[in-house]
Amino acid sequence: MSVAFAKEESAEAASETILPARPISDRINLVTQAGLQMLKDDLARAQQALEAANLLEDVNERRRQSAVPMRDVRYFAERVRTAQLMPAPTSNEVVAFGHTVTFERDDGRTQSFRIVGEDEANPSRASISHGSPVALALIGKAVGDIVMLGQRELEILSIS
Known part of the structure; x- marks a missing residue:
């Protein structure tokens, strides 16, 4: 294998691993208790997938397999960090978050x-x-x- 071919393979793998960030709304990140738990569970799953990808021997395959979990870890970590847990509504008089x-x-x-x-x-x-x-x-x-x-x-x- 020539060095040029190896570099091309690495460049190809690198371009496949640069994923755009998942868009995050500029709205306040209100969550229910179940919603916060869902975000934490999604973060844990993304972290596990990233850890599994990082165990791969082949560097190019490791980059490819870690791209999505890495993006998801960043997204879910930010969503958990900015989450504002809302208490359950105490009155059913008017419509509110959680109703x-x-x-x-x-x-x-x-x-x-x-x-x-x-x-x-x-x-x-x-x-x-x-x-x-x-x-x-x-x-x-x-x-x-x-x-x-x-x-x-x-x-x-x-x-x-």
Whole structure:
């Protein structure tokens, strides 16, 4: 193997390992207790994957295998560091972070979502980020209130 080929292989491997940082929102990093635990678990998994990659003998393969875990460690470490744990709501009078809100849309459909932190949000599992348009429209409102979301109306049916 020529030296030129080895350098090309190293340059190729190096370019594969330079991943852009995961974007971090400029919103305040509010989290529920479950959301904070999820971030800590994700950080631990990324650290374990990075440790496993660092055990590889081949330097080029080690670089390739450690790229994603290294990026994830940086992301999750920052999210855990900046997390602001929010206590569970003590009142169901008005919609707040941590509440599950059930509302009826003007097309007759009823939906329920829990308002949580950005990393915890998963609309397919009935949770939305506190910074989402729906959450922003609902926060501070009470049962019976009608809020506008673009051209749509939402009527708050319950808060829990």
